[in-house]
Amino acid sequence: MKIAVVAPSCTLSREAADLLEVLVDRRGDCEVAIHPQCFLSDGHFAGDDEARLSALREVMGDPAVDAVWFARGGYGSNRIAEQAASNLPDAARSKLYFGYSDAGFLQAGFHKAGLDVAWGPMPQDLKRDGGEAAVTRALDWMVKRDPSALEPGLDMPAMAFNLTVFATLLGTVLEPDLGGVDLLIEDVSEHHYRIDRTMFHVTASANVRKVARLRLGRVGDIPANDPDFGRDEVAIVKEWCERSGINYGGRADIGHDVFNRVVPFAR
Amino acid sequence: MKIAVVAPSCTLSREAADLLEVLVDRRGDCEVAIHPQCFLSDGHFAGDDEARLSALREVMGDPAVDAVWFARGGYGSNRIAEQAASNLPDAARSKLYFGYSDAGFLQAGFHKAGLDVAWGPMPQDLKRDGGEAAVTRALDWMVKRDPSALEPGLDMPAMAFNLTVFATLLGTVLEPDLGGVDLLIEDVSEHHYRIDRTMFHVTASANVRKVARLRLGRVGDIPANDPDFGRDEVAIVKEWCERSGINYGGRADIGHDVFNRVVPFAR
Numbered sequence: 079m080k081i082a083v084v085a086p087s088c089t090l091s092r093e094a095a096d097l098l099e100v101l102v103d104r105r106g107d108c109e110v111a112i113h114p115q116c117f118l119s120d121g122h123f124a125g126d127d128e129a130r131l132s133a134l135r136e137v138m139g140d141p142a143v144d145a146v147w148f149a150r151g152g153y154g155s156n157r158i159a160e161q162a163a164s165n166l167p168d169a170a171r172s173k174l175y176f177g178y179s180d181a182g183f184l185q186a187g188f189h190k191a192g193l194d195v196a197w198g199p200m201p202q203d204l205k206r207d208g209g210e211a212a213v214t215r216a217l218d219w220m221v222k223r224d225p226s227a228l229e230p231g232l233d234m235p236a237m238a239f240n241l242t243v244f245a246t247l248l249g250t251v252l253e254p255d256l257g258g259v260d261l262l263i264e265d266v267s268e269h270h271y272r273i274d275r276t277m278f279h280v281t282a283s284a285n286v287r288k289v290a291r292l293r294l295g296r297v298g299d300i301p302a303n304d305p306d307f308g309r310d311e312v313a314i315v316k317e318w319c320e321r322s323g324i325n326y327g328g329r330a331d332i333g334h335d336v337f338n339r340v341v342p343f344a345r
Numbered sequence: 346m347k348i349a350v351v352a353p354s355c356t357l358s359r360e361a362a363d364l365l366e367v368l369v370d371r372r373g374d375c376e377v378a379i380h381p382q383c384f385l386s387d388g389h390f391a392g393d394d395e396a397r398l399s400a401l402r403e404v405m406g407d408p409a410v411d412a413v414w415f416a417r418g419g420y421g422s423n424r425i426a427e428q429a430a431s432n433l434p435d436a437a438r439s440k441l442y443f444g445y446s447d448a449g450f451l452q453a454g455f456h457k458a459g460l461d462v463a464w465g466p467m468p469q470d471l472k473r474d475g476g477e478a479a480v481t482r483a484l485d486w487m488v489k490r491d492p493s494a495l496e497p498g499l500d501m502p503a504m505a506f507n508l509t510v511f512a513t514l515l516g517t518v519l520e521p522d523l524g525g526v527d528l529l530i531e532d533v534s535e536h537h538y539r540i541d542r543t544m545f546h547v548t549a550s551a552n553v554r555k556v557a558r559l560r561l562g563r564v565g566d567i568p569a570n571d572p573d574f575g576r577d578e579v580a581i582v583k584e585w586c587e588r589s590g591i592n593y594g595g596r597a598d599i600g601h602d603v604f605n606r607v608v609p610f611a612r
Contacts, residue, residue: 121575122538153538156545246542249516250549271389271420275513278423282517308388 079108079221081145082137083116083201085124086162087180088152090116090202097204101213108221112201113137116149123154131158134184138162138170145220150202151179151240160251163187176200176220179266179334182243187252189237189343197238197262197332198227198340212336219340229262229331229339233290238262238332238341241297245276248283257288260327262341263315264295266334270307273297274314281322291325296333346375346488348412349404350383350468352391353429354447355419357383357469364471368480375488379468380404383416390421398425401451405429405437412487417469418446418507427518430454443467443487446533446601449510454519456504456610464505464529464599465494465607475603486607496529496598496606500557505529505599505608512543515550524555527594529608530582531562533601537574540564541581548589558592563600 083090083098095112102110115133118125125133137143148155162184175188175195185195198219199212206212218224229238237254241263247253265273280286297311309317312329319326331339350357350365362379369377382400385392392400404410415422429451442455442462452462465486466479473479485491496505504521508530514520532540547553564578576584579596586593598606 119572121573122570123575153542156542246512246546248546250546275420275423279513279515279517303389305386306388308390 079144080142081108081110081147081220082140082143083110083112083147083149084133084137085116085149086130086134086155086158086184087124087148088122088150088154089119089124090149091205092117094202094204097210098201098213101204101210102217105217108217110147122152124149127157130154131161134158134162138173139167141169141172143173145174145176147220148175148177148181148184148200150200151177151181153180155180156183156246156252159183159187163191166191166193174220176216178238178338179240180243182239183247183252185343186239186247186254190252190254196340196342199338203336203338206336208336212338215340227340229341231293231330232341233260234344236260236262236341237343238264238295238330241265241273241276241280242268245280248280248286253285256285258290261286261289261292262295262330262332263292264297264330264333266298267301268297269301270303270309270311270314273311274307277314277318281318281324287322287324289324291327292319293327293330295330296335298334346411347409348375348377348414348487349407349410350377350379350414350416351400351404352383352416353397353401353422353425353451354391354415355389355417355421356386356391357416358472359384361469361471364477365468365480368471368477369484372484375484389419391416394424397421398428401425401429405440406434408436408439410440412441412443414487415442415444415448415451415467417467418444418448420447422447423450423513423519426450426454430458433458433460441487443483445505445605446507447510449506450514450519452610453506453514453521457519457521463607463609466605470603470605473603479603479605482607494607496608498560498597499608500527501611503527503529503608504610505531505562505597508532508540508543508547509535512547515547515553520552523552526556528553528556528559529562529597529599530559531564531597531600533565534568535564536568537570537576537578537581540578541574544581544585548585548591554589554591556591558594559586560594560597562597563602565601
């Protein structure tokens with residue numbers, strides 16, 4: 079299996095790339111091609127929009143590539159997502175698109191365009207303490223479809239998104255049909271008041287109100303609220319589900335951490 | 346003229362309230378009634394939803410009140426805005442609703458419901474260095490319709506919003522018709538990458554694309570981007586206007602600062 083790594087958002091660290099190559103050599107069950115675009119830098123991004131789009135379209139159109147793995151999140155894939163999902167070459171339809179966080183913009187648009195996408199750990203996760211377990215889980219699923227890598231409570235069809243990314247893609251051309259979906263959300267580095275505000279926005283959507291259920295992954299690195307917000311993320315998400323008539327389905331085993339599991343966006 | 350102050354978001358500081366009373370006494374041209382709800386505290390908010398809604402509805406329904414002045418922003422008016430704008434008593438229709446920042450949720454919903462709203466400084470601004478000038482400007486407009494308080498380049502109809510609040514109310518019942526509007530935005534304490542992401546979301550809206558023009562106020566207290574984003578807020582807003590076919594109308598004299606001017610949401 080050949081996996082191409084590209085960076086539609088921010089620059090991949092050399093250290094993570096080196097660790098990935100060692101890990102893949104040791105496994106011996108797949109080939110990983112880290113596109114040189116991953117190391118470009120243009121302000122916030124891994125190269126300008128044209129460079130990021132061009133690398134992504136190149137691997138999408140390569141019939142030898144079985145999976146496209148997004149190197150890392152950060153911010154920026156939304157800037158090229160509409161073009162990336164347009165005029166798809168045939169070769170783009172026979173591969174998997176894998177990642178999480180900011181990659182959700184692409185994953186939403188690609189799923190909507192009929193491509194095969196899944197949420198799961200990314201190469202940059204190798205920089206986290208214990209990140210090898212996360213990246214091994216991603217590879218186990220990409221290469222062997224190892225069921226132990228999956229989020230354990232999935233009720234297909236499912237989708238997983240970073241909450242803030244999800245809120246931002248609503249109302250854009252990237253917004254997928256959410257009817258009957260097991261929708262998993264998580265977030266990182268957002269104050270409780272922001273989670274509350276974003277849930278207000280998200281649960282106002284008629285499309286979101288069509289999900290089968292909404293489940294909450296982990297919300298990590300929450301900055302201190304001054305004064306204390308008075309409710310945690312579980313209470314916040316439950317309340318907005320209740321206010322909007324959405325079925326709250328409990329917790330989900332995903333998040334910006336090394337325990338993050340795989341969620342295929344199956345039809 | 347009687348102005349009622351209520352706090353649909355966060356708690357008003359006693360110090361700002363005291364400074365306001367001194368300022369109003371010295372002017373002698375209006376009466377300001379600071380509702381005791383302004384000093385309640387319930388976690389993040391100036392009292393729970395019921396307390397904030399009840400105080401707001403009380404002053405809205407009071408025929409002796411000529412203007413309702415939102416004490417401050419923060420976060421939380423969205424939680425009560427739909428109910429506040431429903432089943433309006435007649436007395437609610439003969440007064441002005443004044444403030445900015447988080448109050449934008451109420452102002453959007455109230456404008457949509459046919460009420461008279463305007464953007465401008467709030468009592469809590471008295472805690473800023475030079476805040477007396479800002480609050481004096483607000484009173485000069487509320488009491489005397491002093492034209493020198495107005496944002497100087499207004500092309501009516503106009504609306505002004507905090508960008509993040511505006512993005513959050515799109516797709517909700519609070520979203521007003523933006524056709525032909527001179528839309529002024531500003532923001533505070535958001536990274537450049539967040540401004541870029543929010544502009545992507547906002548400019549995807551068919552309703553937003555109907556504005557006559559979009560103008561950018563000040564974006565204050567921008568946290569450092571690591572690495573540097575590579576473009577400032579003017580370049581970001583211009584780019585998204587260009588990408589979406591919105592007429593960028595240049596800068597606007599509003600912001601989270603003491604120079605913030607008045608923008609009436611006239612029809």
